[in-house]
Amino acid sequence: MQELWTAVDGWLTETVVRPGAEWIAAEAESAAAGLPPIQVTAAQGKLLHLLARLAGARRVLEIGTLGGYSTLWLASALPEDGSVVTLELDPHHAEVARGNLARAGLAARVDVRVGRALALLPQLVEEGAGPFDLVFIDADKAEYPGYLHGSLALSRPGTLLIGDNVVRNGAVLEAGSADPRVVGARSFHAQVGADPRLSATVIQTVGSKGYDGLTVALVVGDGAR
Numbered sequence: 001m002q003e004l005w006t007a008v009d010g011w012l013t014e015t016v017v018r019p020g021a022e023w024i025a026a027e028a029e030s031a032a033a034g035l036p037p038i039q040v041t042a043a044q045g046k047l048l049h050l051l052a053r054l055a056g057a058r059r060v061l062e063i064g065t066l067g068g069y070s071t072l073w074l075a076s077a078l079p080e081d082g083s084v085v086t087l088e089l090d091p092h093h094a095e096v097a098r099g100n101l102a103r104a105g106l107a108a109r110v111d112v113r114v115g116r117a118l119a120l121l122p123q124l125v126e127e128g129a130g131p132f133d134l135v136f137i138d139a140d141k142a143e144y145p146g147y148l149h150g151s152l153a154l155s156r157p158g159t160l161l162i163g164d165n166v167v168r169n170g171a172v173l174e175a176g177s178a179d180p181r182v183v184g185a186r187s188f189h190a191q192v193g194a195d196p197r198l199s200a201t202v203i204q205t206v207g208s209k210g211y212d213g214l215t216v217a218l219v220v221g222d223g224a225r
Ligand code: SAH
Pocket: 038, 039, 040, 063, 064, 065, 066, 067, 068, 069, 070, 071, 087, 088, 089, 090, 093, 115, 116, 117, 118, 138, 139, 140, 143
């Protein structure tokens, strides 16, 4: 099925999603700089963009920047005075992202912070950087439960939390998995489902990146508790 998913994804991207030249350039620059091609697809990025607009988001937190491709989709959804804080472990990825964002004229509204997300999140809490209107979780899959905890501390009722790569070609069903990314996704979902502050669903996705999914969770209670 992968060939078909990729072909349909390509056609839908050209016909409906229609990413701008900056998006195409960001993918090319990221590839040329040696970054792994693991960014969200254009169709998924556009979904992030539309959800941010629908939420009226002004402040966005992203965990896992890579070359800033998803960051472009999110930052371009914000009003002129909106801002994105995006967390990235790898300084080279962060540098490539800054270049891509600058080329798209969006650098002024994006703060790319380098470090381990689990260390940076409590710093943001301490700075009083929250609450964010939307959080996109997409860094180390094994750490998703910790990212959820940190994101909730930076949320308010109405904050939208989105997690990428949560279905993992169906491996999320494997209760005995030794893959820390699967363990992370399972534990993340158990926490999302059990947390009375959250109302959530998962969108299963197919496309050029295979079979995966996005968790969409709305904070309906006090995220600071
Ligand atoms: N959101 C991007 C893709 C992110 S890929 C997009 O869709 O365009 C995951 C990124 O998380 C990688 O760049 C990786 O270096 C980064 N990462 C991995 N572990 C991390 C950690 N502990 N803290 C912060 N970033 C991390």
